[in-house]
Amino acid sequence: MMTQAFYTGINGIQTHQSGIDVIADNLSNISTVGFRSYSAEFSSLFEEALNTSSGLSSIDSGIGLGATLSSVSMNEDRGSFMLSDRSTDLAILGDGWFGIQSNGRSIYTRDGAFTFDANRDLVTNDGYYVLGTMGSNITDGVLTEQLAEVGLGEASAQEKLRFPENLLFPVQPTTEVKFQGNLSVENTTRVVSAKAIDAKGDKNNIRLEFTQVDPQVAPGIQWNVVATSQSLDGQKIYDTQTGVVKFDESGALISNTLSTIDNNGAAVNINAGSAYDGITSISGEFYASSSSNGIEAGELAGYDINRNGEIVATFTNGIQSSVGAIAVYHFANDRGLEKVSGTRFAESSNSGKPIFFKDAQGKNIVGTDITNYKLESSNVKIEVALSEMIIMQRAYDANSKSITTADEMMQKALSMDAS
Template identity: 40%
Template structure:
C-alpha cells in the first residue's frame, strides 16, 4: 500500500509536468521559429523481483516516476511568405546567432528581423543579428550637402566568406548609401559597314561613356567611304570624337580597309581616345568577322559595349540563399556588404533555453562551429530564405492528443492515491 502512495504521488507530479510541457507547446503553436519540447520520463527507483526457481529472467516493479528531461524537436517548420525583406527562415540544419545585453551570444530559429534606429539588424527583443561584414563601407561628404557625410561603397564585393564563429559581429544596413562612378576604360563596336554607301555618306556608331568625374558623355565614330577604293574590298575613313563639342585631344582620325570577303585587313583594329581626362581603349575588331565587317547584302545589326557606371544611390537590400546581404543601387550595380552567420552544434539537444525563443550553449551542446569545404571556405550547410518565416513545428493534433493522454494519466494516478488511502483506512479499522 505504501508503494501505491509513492507511485501515485510521483505520477501526479510527473504528469502535471507533462501537462505543463504540452500546454506550453500548444500556447506557442503560432510562435515563429518555435521548436516543440518533448517530455521524457524515467523511474525514480525500481525493485527487482527474483524468481525462487532461479529463472533466467527477472522482473522489476517501479517505485515512482519523474520527468527526466525535455528534448527539443528539431523537425523543420513550414515556411510562410512575408513582405519584409529581413524576414528570414533557415531551410535545413542550423541556428541564427544573436547578441544580447553584455554581448551575450544566443541562438534562435526565429527569423523575424528588422532594423533599429541605427540601422543594425535586430530581432523582436532588440538582440543584434550576428554575421561577417564585408568592410566595404566608408564615409564621404554628401554630394547633395557637403556639410554632412554619407556612407559610401568603397569596393564592390560579390560574396563574403564567414570568419570564425567567435569573430561574428553586428550587421548594420545604412538607410542611404552612395555608389561612386566608375570611369569607362574600354569600348567595343560591332557592325556591318554598308558596301552600297556612296562617297561622302556617313555611317555613325555611338556608345555612352562615363568620365572620371562621373559625368556622362557620348563617343561617336563617323565612317565615310574613301574617295579612292581598292580593286578588291572597301576602304573607310573614320572620325571618332567625344560629344559634338569635342576638343582635338578627344578626336581620333583613321582608315580601315576590308578585303574582298568583308573582313578587316589589319588586326587588331584599336585606338585610344581621351574621355575628359580618362583614356578609353576602343576596339573595332580583334579577329576576322568579330568586330566591324563590310559585306554586301549581309544584315548585321550594329552594337556597342562600354564599361563604366554612373554614380548611384542605395535602392534596397535583398538576401540570397547563401545569406549574403546584397545592396542594390539605382545605377544597376550590386554589391554584398555582409553575410549572415548560420551556426551549428555537435548536439543541438544540449542547448539550454534562455527564455522566449532563444537558446544558449551548454557543456552538452558544445561550442558553435561552421561547416567548411575542401578548400577551407565556410559553407552554410543550409539555405537562408528571405521574405519568409519558419512557423512553429508544433503539430496541434499531436499536442492535443498528448495533452489528453497526460490528463488521463494524471487522473489515474490521483485516483490511485485515493484508493490507497481508503485501503489503509480499512486496514486501520480492521485492527480496532
C-alpha cells in the same frame, strides 16, 4: 506495501504534474515564432525484480516506487512557414540557428523576425544584434567594390550587421568602346557611334566617321577615320582623333592606327576588332553596332537577402552587390542546447561549440537555404499536445486514486487491529 503505495502515488503525481507543465508550456506557445516544443521523458524509480514461481515466463515482473522525470528533450521538427510583409523576416529551411547577441553574450534562435534599428543595425524586435560577416566594400556611404558574395568568417568572429540607409554606387567611367559592322565597299561616308560615360557620370557620344582613302592602294581597301568625343547633343566637343583602318582583299581588318580618345577627362580605348571580329569592309549592305563598358552612378534602392544568407544591395542603376552575410550556426547536438526561453538557446557542454559547415574547398558556408518574407512558426502540433495532455491528466488521476486507495486500506487495517 501500503506505505510504498503512498510513495508510488506521490511520485506519480509529481512526475505527471511536471509532464503536464511541459505540455502546457508547449500549448501556450503554439503561436510563438520559432518556438521549439519539448517532450517529457520518464523512467522507473527504484524498480526491483520479483521472484516468480516459474522460470518459463518471458515477462520480467517488477515493482518499484513509481516513475520519475528523467529528461525534457527538445523536438527538432521544423515548424510551418508563415508569410510576412518584411524582407528582413527570415526563415531557415533546413538545419541551423541564427546567432543574436546582447551585452556580449551570443545566443541562438530559429526566430528570424528581424528589422533595422535607428542605427541601421539588423536586430531582433527586442534589440538583440543579428550576427554575421560584413563585407569590406562600404566606406563613408560609398560602395568601394562590387562583390558577388561575402564569405563567412570564423564562427567565433561574427559581428553585428550594420548597413547605411543611403549608399552610393560610384560612377565607373567608360574605358573601352567596341564597334562592329560592315562598311561595305562603296565610296561613301559611313558613321557609327557608341555611348560612353565620363568621370562625372554624364553620357557622351563617341562618333566614328569613315571616308575612303584617295587614292586606294591594292590589294584591299583603306578608310580614313575621324573619331570625335562629344556631348549627346553635339554641342560640346571633348576630343578629336584621326587614323586609318585597312582591310585585305577579303574585307578583313588588318590594321588600325586609331587607339584612344579623351572622353571629358577619361581615356577611352577604341576597339575596332580584328579580322572579321569587329569592323569589316566587304560587299553587301552597311550596318553597324557598338557596345561599351562603364556604369552610371546609382543610389541605393534597397537591401535583399538571398537563399545563401547574402545581404545584397540593389541600386537605381540596376547594379547589385553583396555587402554582408548572415551567419547560420550548427551544433553537434542541438538537443544539448541550454534553453534560455522558448525560442532562444545558449551553447552548453552537451551541445558542443557552434560551428559553420564547410564546402569541398574548406570555405565556410551557411549549409542550408534561407528565405525572406517568411517566418517559421512554432513546431507544436496541437492535436499531439492535446492527446498527450489527456494521457498525462489520466495518469495524474490514477496516481491520485492510488493514494486514496492506500489510505482506505490503511484505515481498514487500523480498524481491524483495533477490533
